[in-house]
Amino acid sequence: MAADVVPLPTAVLRDVPAMLREWADAIEAGEHGEVRRCALVLDADGRIKVATAGEGEPAAELHLLLCMGASVVLGRLVKERT
Numbered sequence: 307m308a309a310d311v312v313p314l315p316t317a318v319l320r321d322v323p324a325m326l327r328e329w330a331d332a333i334e335a336g337e338h339g340e341v342r343r344c345a346l347v348l349d350a351d352g353r354i355k356v357a358t359a360g361e362g363e364p365a366a367e368l369h370l371l372l373c374m375g376a377s378v379v380l381g382r383l384v385k386e387r388t
Contacts, residue, residue, distance in 0.1 A: 341360070342360050342361050342362065343359070343360035343361060343362040343366070343367065344358065344359050344360055345357070345358050345367070345370045345371050345373075345374045346358070346359070347371075347374045347375060347378055349378065354375070354378070356371050356375065358370065358371060
């Protein structure tokens with residue numbers, strides 16, 4: 307399974323609800339092709355919360371969530387070192 311990194315508009319990155327609305331609008335407009343599955347990782351109040359939506363098998367969803375979690379951890383490590 308291949309995964310693409312989708313760039314998000316940087317103007318709203320600090321406004322989580324606005325960013326999610328823009329992303330949903332782009333998905334509905336077909337800007338990312340046929341989206342079958344997505345994963346959401348929330349870092350809220352010091353806790354990591356994860357969720358998936360869409361069709362798919364549990365193993366594929368787990369893989370997607372692990373990739374997202376790894377990117378969050380790696381992003382924090384890179385940010386802390388710079």
